Every structure is written in structure tokens, then in C-alpha cells.
Amino acid sequence: MRNNAVMWRVIFVALYMLAATPAVATLNIEITRSAEGAARIAVVPFGWYGQGAAPVDVAAVIAADLHRSGLFSPVVVKDMLEKPDDAAAVDFKNWRVIEVPNLVVGRLYNVGPDKTGEDIYTLRFHLFDVYQAKVLQEMTLQGRKKELRYRAHQISDLIYQILTGQRGAFTTRIAYITKGLNVKGGGRYTLFVADADTENALPVFVSPEPIFSPAWAPDGKRIAYVTMEKRRQQVYVQDTTTGQRDLVANFMNYNGAPAWSPDGKKLALALSQDGNHEVYVLDIETRVLKRITNHWGIDTEPAWTPDGRNLVYTSEQGGSPQIYQYTFSSGEIKRLTFEGKQNLRASYSPDGRLLTFIHRTEDRQDHVAVMDVATGLVRVLTDTGLDESPSFAPNGSMIIFATTKIDERHQRGVLSAVSVDGRVQQMFSLPPGAGDVREPTWAPFGH
Amino acid sequence: MKRVLSLAVLAIAPVLFLSACGGSNAVKEEAAAPAPKTPPPVETPKAQAPRAEEPAPVAKSATPSVHQLDDPSGLLAKRKIYFEYDSSEVQSEFRNVIAAHATYLSANASAAVILEGHCDERGTREYNMALGERRARAVMQALTLQGVNAKQITVVSYGEERPEDPGHSDSAWAKNRRAFISYTSR
Structure with missing residues (x-):
């Protein structure tokens, strides 16, 4: 047991070092739909006080974060009339004249090595209200080189919170799966964990056989996923900090569709012990298994309401696949979706007010849709037609999903993120020919 | 890259x-x-078990004749059962293929197959895993109804993971909605 733990650590470190190669699995980001009326903001290139080139372009990271949120339209650097890096140097009329209501300036210092000889950096920034000539926020942060991107995301979170009143999700992480196309008919499947902007991607698990349905535990550390490494589906839970990997569901036949309860103690699953996919809830610690559905049709893709009192799942009990909700206390089952040919793979927004799912239109196109739980109103968010796996950002502002990009020579699986109002969409892809990206899932806050 | x-x-x-x-x-x-x-x-x-298209070499027997599983003109060479959109119903045109495999498996108790269920890419991954399993089970049921011992059969779904045709057209999708009979021993 002890040896196992040590081995896990060694494996994880080995993976970490391999993944440190920057060329590995960096995704291209492309904003495919921008919001009209997004707020203009200027993030001036940060002053750099140190030897050589700056280790990170902090302003570029912040501007890209704010842009991806869809709520902001950062001013391009060449349109800036001045480039102050300190509060004292700002002349507000240079920003009023180009109609920029908010301004960010800052400096990055190398303050020299600590006791271990590693360089320490200080980041100082100001956020201004240009028209009121007022400082909205100023702050000094410190970090090592490898922490600087994270510090920049923290600044983005702060700016976003101050200007929108909503918590930013730029410091959170996502998980996704890539499938390399180098083996005919098969491929190599890799489960990655990356920052929300897809930087710092680390492989968590690799297999020649399919890996799918990754699901973050509420602790933001563990991931449950399904693998076919034994030529059948089994559910594992892997700790992304230690690398430790545990087989949690290995019942007869199919084991899949893991979904964590909000307290992190249970997994809802789809199992086919009796020859048909049904929804179950497994207590991870006690191993007690509770059957939820009992129907000859397919029941799968469970997800919990944020209060843990209900499960939503895909069921064919009405003929075509639709979303149903099961209430634990009463055992009551309620159908939630009625529009469209099919509705599948639902999950709740963190506040429980919205439900996202895959909506199949009458002409058999699969789109990401959102339902307002209170009113039942459904809105289709995408114009892509082969969408899968929608997952809410932990602040509820965006939905990340997988889709297929088809251009003249290549068709490949890509990730896309869309704002919940559908106004902004972006795409994350591997370079053409390098393979598919799929099954994104956004980690919760606070790891 | x-x-x-x-x-x-x-x-x-x-x-x-x-x-x-x-x-x-x-x-x-x-x-x-x-x-x-x-x-x-x-x-x-x-x-991965050997695909039926490239059968493993059979031990040379006294007779030079081809093993019946390898006879390209025989029904046993047909290993793919195709399905309609969103359906797991075995179409009548495949009944004779399934009957041939049922006869072979019943006569050769040591023979064993894996039935792989596959789907086209439309629909969600987990739903397709379930649908693929149902397709494989439909073939399994047809075999067992014709006297094959269930112990000779393993069912596994690949959902939309292993398309026969990687395209995104109706004709590609039609090829991908299938069950595949894979012999692990004969």
C-alpha cells in the first residue's frame, strides 16, 4: 500500500515533467462569435523591471481572459495613445478620447532569488474608472516564474468581479480528452487537465482504448472517468494532485456516466448489470448501491441538482430520449423536456437555475441548449450541429462543450465555449491532423 | 505538432x-x-482481438480445404450487422447471416465471439454506449434464441468510438451503425 503511494508519486512527477514540454497539446483558441456591445477596456502592456525578456506577458493574459468572457472587448495595443505602467503616469484624457471606460496598468519586477535561488517576481496593478478618474482597485502580488500566469488569471478574476459583480472563473481548470489520429480505427486517448484558457495542459491518463465521461469531484482534485483498457467499461477515480487511481465501479457489463454528488461521497452511474442501462447511485465509501431507474429503455447520463436532492438523467421511457428528474425524498419522476426530437445529457448551472443539455432539432442537428428551470423556456445557443458534452463554468457565465469542425480538408473534434446568453463563442482545437479534442468538463471553484 | x-x-x-x-x-x-x-x-x-477481415492463420489440418469461417463466399465471412438510425432492431436481411453463425457456434462449443456494438457519431457519447450495447445484445438474443450457449458470447459496446467510416455523411453514418461479430476462438 505504502509502496503504491510512493510509486504513484513517482509516476505523477514523471508525467508532470513530460507535460512541462510546452509543445504538448497546446490548443489553438479562436473567437468565433463576439458580443456586440461588450465593454471596452484597456490593459496596457505591463512595465518589466528585470533582465532579459519578461517571463510572462501579463497584460496579454488578462486581456485574453476578459475577451473570452464575452463581456469585454480589450483595446488593441496599437490604438493606445499612451502606455503608462504606473498610476502616476496615467493621463485620463488619452483614454476618454478613445472611449475606454476602464483601464488597467501595471508593472512586473524581478525582486531577485529567494533562499533556494529561485527568482521571485512582484506584480503590481491598478484598475481605473477613466471617466471618474478614480482607482477602483490596486494590488501587489508575488510569485515564482511558474506561478505568474496564475497570478495574471487572479488579476482577471478581480477585474471581472469588480466590473460585473460576478465571480471570475479564470483561475479554474478544465479537463478534456484528446484522441490522436495516428492509429487507424483506434488512436491514443489522453485525459488532460489544463487551465481554463487551455494552457498548462497536463496528461492525467493515457490509453490506447477509449477514455470518456470525465467528471470533476466537488473538491476540484479528483476526476472520475470511464476507460475501456480492459475491453469493457469501468469507472476509475484519479487524484490529479497525487496521481493515485482507484477502480470504483466494476460491476457486470457496463459501468459509465459517473456524476459526483455535491458532497463528493456518492457517484451516480449508468450500469447495465441486468443487460440494460439504468441509473444507480453508489456510495463510494460504504459501497452501497442504490438503483434509481427501472425501465426497459435506456436510462443514462445522471447529474445532480446543486442541493443534492434530485437527479436529472436521460431516459427513453416516453419513447425518444428526453430529460427526466428523480427526487430522492419522494421517488417522484418528472419529465423536464418536451421540445425537439430528443434531449440528452443534462446538467445544472452552479446556482441550479439553468439546465444545459444537447437538444436535437427536428432536422436531426444536435445543439447546446439552455432551459430556464423556473419557466421551462428553452434557448438553443449554438449553430454548430454535432455538439456534445456541455459543462457549465463554475461561475455559471459560460458553457464549454465539444463539437466537430469541418473544413475542406479536415474534420475534427474541437472544444467550444459559449456564453450562457449565446452572444460569444470561441473554439479550442488541436492543429489540423493532430487529432480530436472532446469531452470537456469545467472544474469547480476552490482547489 | x-x-x-x-x-x-x-x-x-x-x-x-x-x-x-x-x-x-x-x-x-x-x-x-x-x-x-x-x-x-x-x-x-x-x-484488440484480430478483426474478422484478417483472420488469424488456422492450424494446418490434414485436409487442404479452407476453414468455413475463412471461406470468403460463405455466410460466415459476413460479420457485420447494420442497423437503422436510432434502432437496435435486427433487420430481416441479416437473419441468414445470424443463422449461419448460430449454427456454427452451436456446433462448436469451444468457439466464442465478442459482439461489438457501434453507433454513428450523432447523439451523446454515453447514450451511444447504451445504444451500441443494445445493438450487440439484439444480435446476442438472436443467436441464443437459435440455440447458442450465452457463455460463448461476450457483449461490448464501443458507442461512437470506432467508426467504420470517419465521414460525417448519411452514407458514412449508415456504415457506422453496426454490430460486429468477432471470433476470439473457433
Whole structure:
């Protein structure tokens, strides 16, 4: 047991070092739909006080974060009339004249090595209200080189919170799966964990056989996923900090569709012990298994309401696949979706007010849709037609999903993120020919 | 990029192979093998049975005749059962193929098959896993109804993971909605 733990650590470190190669699995980001009326903001290139080139372009990271949120339209650097890096140097009329209501300036210092000889950096920034000539926020942060991107995301979170009143999700992480196309008919499947902007991607698990349905535990550390490494589906839970990997569901036949309860103690699953996919809830610690559905049709893709009192799942009990909700206390089952040919793979927004799912239109196109739980109103968010796996950002502002990009020579699986109002969409892809990206899932806050 | 990616993955493979053997599995499924001191070969063995199109060579028998499973003109050479959109109903045109395999399996108790269920890419991954399993089970049911011992059959769904045609057209999708009869012993 002890040896196992040590081995896990060694494996994880080995993976970490391999993944440190920057060329590995960096995704291209492309904003495919921008919001009209997004707020203009200027993030001036940060002053750099140190030897050589700056280790990170902090302003570029912040501007890209704010842009991806869809709520902001950062001013391009060449349109800036001045480039102050300190509060004292700002002349507000240079920003009023180009109609920029908010301004960010800052400096990055190398303050020299600590006791271990590693360089320490200080980041100082100001956020201004240009028209009121007022400082909205100023702050000094410190970090090592490898922490600087994270510090920049923290600044983005702060700016976003101050200007929108909503918590930013730029410091959170996502998980996704890539499938390399180098083996005919098969491929190599890799489960990655990356920052929300897809930087710092680390492989968590690799297999020649399919890996799918990754699901973050509420602790933001563990991931449950399904693998076919034994030529059948089994559910594992892997700790992304230690690398430790545990087989949690290995019942007869199919084991899949893991979904964590909000307290992190249970997994809802789809199992086919009796020859048909049904929804179950497994207590991870006690191993007690509770059957939820009992129907000859397919029941799968469970997800919990944020209060843990209900499960939503895909069921064919009405003929075509639709979303149903099961209430634990009463055992009551309620159908939630009625529009469209099919509705599948639902999950709740963190506040429980919205439900996202895959909506199949009458002409058999699969789109990401959102339902307002209170009113039942459904809105289709995408114009892509082969969408899968929608997952809410932990602040509820965006939905990340997988889709297929088809251009003249290549068709490949890509990730896309869309704002919940559908106004902004972006795409994350591997370079053409390098393979598919799929099954994104956004980690919760606070790891 | 592709090269870099695949090289990196190759380098990771032995580490992960190790990792697959370890872990503290709550569900006892495999005997904990002692971790080998030296990493196993770079290429992890592919857990894939030989495809029917490229049958494993049969031991030479006294008669020079081709094994009936390998006779390209026989019904037993047909291993794919295609399905309609969103359906797991075995179409009548495949009944004779299934009957031929049922007869063979009933007559050869040591023969065994894996029935793979597959789907087109439309629909969600988990739903397709369920639909693929239902397709494979539909074929299994047809075989067992004709007297095949269920112990000779293993069912596995690949959902939309292994398309026969990687295209996104109706004709590609029609080829991908299938069950595949894979002989693991004959």
C-alpha cells in the first residue's frame, strides 16, 4: 500500500515533467462569435523591471481572459495613445478620447532569488474608472516564474468581479480528452487537465482504448472517468494532485456516466448489470448501491441538482430520449423536456437555475441548449450541429462543450465555449491532423 | 505538432502501463501484480482481438480445404450487422447471416465471439454506449434464441468510438451503425 503511494508519486512527477514540454497539446483558441456591445477596456502592456525578456506577458493574459468572457472587448495595443505602467503616469484624457471606460496598468519586477535561488517576481496593478478618474482597485502580488500566469488569471478574476459583480472563473481548470489520429480505427486517448484558457495542459491518463465521461469531484482534485483498457467499461477515480487511481465501479457489463454528488461521497452511474442501462447511485465509501431507474429503455447520463436532492438523467421511457428528474425524498419522476426530437445529457448551472443539455432539432442537428428551470423556456445557443458534452463554468457565465469542425480538408473534434446568453463563442482545437479534442468538463471553484 | 504529441504520448505509455497495474482498487478485480522493476516495452499491447477481415492463420489440418469461417463466399465471412438510425432492431436481411453463425457456434462449443456494438457519431457519447450495447445484445438474443450457449458470447459496446467510416455523411453514418461479430476462438 505504502509502496503504491510512493510509486504513484513517482509516476505523477514523471508525467508532470513530460507535460512541462510546452509543445504538448497546446490548443489553438479562436473567437468565433463576439458580443456586440461588450465593454471596452484597456490593459496596457505591463512595465518589466528585470533582465532579459519578461517571463510572462501579463497584460496579454488578462486581456485574453476578459475577451473570452464575452463581456469585454480589450483595446488593441496599437490604438493606445499612451502606455503608462504606473498610476502616476496615467493621463485620463488619452483614454476618454478613445472611449475606454476602464483601464488597467501595471508593472512586473524581478525582486531577485529567494533562499533556494529561485527568482521571485512582484506584480503590481491598478484598475481605473477613466471617466471618474478614480482607482477602483490596486494590488501587489508575488510569485515564482511558474506561478505568474496564475497570478495574471487572479488579476482577471478581480477585474471581472469588480466590473460585473460576478465571480471570475479564470483561475479554474478544465479537463478534456484528446484522441490522436495516428492509429487507424483506434488512436491514443489522453485525459488532460489544463487551465481554463487551455494552457498548462497536463496528461492525467493515457490509453490506447477509449477514455470518456470525465467528471470533476466537488473538491476540484479528483476526476472520475470511464476507460475501456480492459475491453469493457469501468469507472476509475484519479487524484490529479497525487496521481493515485482507484477502480470504483466494476460491476457486470457496463459501468459509465459517473456524476459526483455535491458532497463528493456518492457517484451516480449508468450500469447495465441486468443487460440494460439504468441509473444507480453508489456510495463510494460504504459501497452501497442504490438503483434509481427501472425501465426497459435506456436510462443514462445522471447529474445532480446543486442541493443534492434530485437527479436529472436521460431516459427513453416516453419513447425518444428526453430529460427526466428523480427526487430522492419522494421517488417522484418528472419529465423536464418536451421540445425537439430528443434531449440528452443534462446538467445544472452552479446556482441550479439553468439546465444545459444537447437538444436535437427536428432536422436531426444536435445543439447546446439552455432551459430556464423556473419557466421551462428553452434557448438553443449554438449553430454548430454535432455538439456534445456541455459543462457549465463554475461561475455559471459560460458553457464549454465539444463539437466537430469541418473544413475542406479536415474534420475534427474541437472544444467550444459559449456564453450562457449565446452572444460569444470561441473554439479550442488541436492543429489540423493532430487529432480530436472532446469531452470537456469545467472544474469547480476552490482547489 | 502531431509528431511531438505522439512522441510524448509514447514516452508516457510505459509509465501509464505501470500505473494500470497499481492502485488500491476498492473493487477487487485483478490480483495485484508486483510492479516490474524495469518498464515494459514502449508499445503497450493493444487489447484488440484480430478483426474478422484478417483472420488469424488456422492450424494446418490434414485436409487442404479452407476453414468455413475463412471461406470468403460463405455466410460466415459476413460479420457485420447494420442497423437503422436510432434502432437496435435486427433487420430481416441479416437473419441468414445470424443463422449461419448460430449454427456454427452451436456446433462448436469451444468457439466464442465478442459482439461489438457501434453507433454513428450523432447523439451523446454515453447514450451511444447504451445504444451500441443494445445493438450487440439484439444480435446476442438472436443467436441464443437459435440455440447458442450465452457463455460463448461476450457483449461490448464501443458507442461512437470506432467508426467504420470517419465521414460525417448519411452514407458514412449508415456504415457506422453496426454490430460486429468477432471470433476470439473457433
